[in-house]
Amino acid sequence: METIHAADEVRLSWDTGAERIKDGAVLVGRDGVGGIGTLAELRAKFPRARVRRWPGVLGPARVHEGPLPQAPSARERIHEVLKTGAVVVLAEHVGTAELRAAAERNDVVVLARTRVPAIVPSGRADLAVFDADGACVATVCAGRLVHRRR
Structure with missing residues (x-):
């Protein structure tokens, strides 16, 4: 089943100059990124997808x-x-x-060595959501929700 992960803001990378999408979302199908855009855009394209809304900023897992x-x-x-x-x-x-x-x-x-994480179309769905204090709200690893703060 496809899932749309939505947040107040989506960042495609954590670099300061990286693209930011207000009311953004990422479509996850199996273990990959199936789409990136606003929540409204992705809901229109994928009306049957489950929607998970998160408070804060969604970006690539670290x-x-x-x-x-x-x-x-x-x-x-x-x-x-x-x-x-x-x-x-x-x-x-x-x-x-x-x-x-x-x-x-x-x-x-x-x-073996570090890399710069990024959300890319058709890439592996590794996502994280952080609140205003920088605490992790949710982690998606290879398309699976593996952590969510209660």
């Missing part, structure tokens, strides 16, 4: 560049990363088989 947060298990350490709005971790910080397996099971990308 890269977690430091050591993973401490938690009792590898799965919980990966989930702590997802709760920050990140879906990418650096290989140097997932040195055990358990951490690599937990990352793989959760579709978290493991990279």
